[in-house]
Amino acid sequence: MIKVAKxxxxxxxxxxxxxxxxxxVDFVRVGxxxxxxxxxxxxxxxxxxxNNSDKLFEDNQVKILVDKKSLLYLIGTTLExxxxxxxxGFIFNNPNAQRTCGCGESFSL
Numbered sequence: 001m002i003k004v005a006k007x008x009x010x011x012x013x014x015x016x017x018x019x020x021x022x023x024x025v026d027f028v029r030v031g032x033x034x035x036x037x038x039x040x041x042x043x044x045x046x047x048x049x050x051n052n053s054d055k056l057f058e059d060n061q062v063k064i065l066v067d068k069k070s071l072l073y074l075i076g077t078t079l080e081x082x083x084x085x086x087x088x089g090f091i092f093n094n095p096n097a098q099r100t101c102g103c104g105e106s107f108s109l
Contacts, residue, residue: 001057002030002059002064002074003059003079004060004064005079011083011090026046027065029043030070032069054066055071062079074096076096077092
C-alpha cells in the first residue's frame, strides 16, 4: 500500500487542477526508474489512464497508480509534501530505502 499525507493530498489536488486534471477521477502515477545519485529515482506524474498492468491504491482521496515493476520498491511508502522557506516539495518516505541522497529524490535498496 502507498499512503498519502494530508499535506501531499492538498498539493496534489492543487497541481492537478492547474494542469487540467480532475483530482476526483484522474490518477497520480508513481514509479521508480534507474538514475539519480543513489541508483534509483522516483517518478511522479499525473495520468488520465489506468492500465491493466497497474496497481491502484487510494488514500486520502488520492488515486495512485503504480506499475508492477515499481511496486516492489514502493510498498509501504508515504507521499508527503513539505513547503515553506526550506521546503523540498514532494517527499517519498520509503521504508524500503537503505540509502537516500541529500536531495531525497533518489535511493538504493
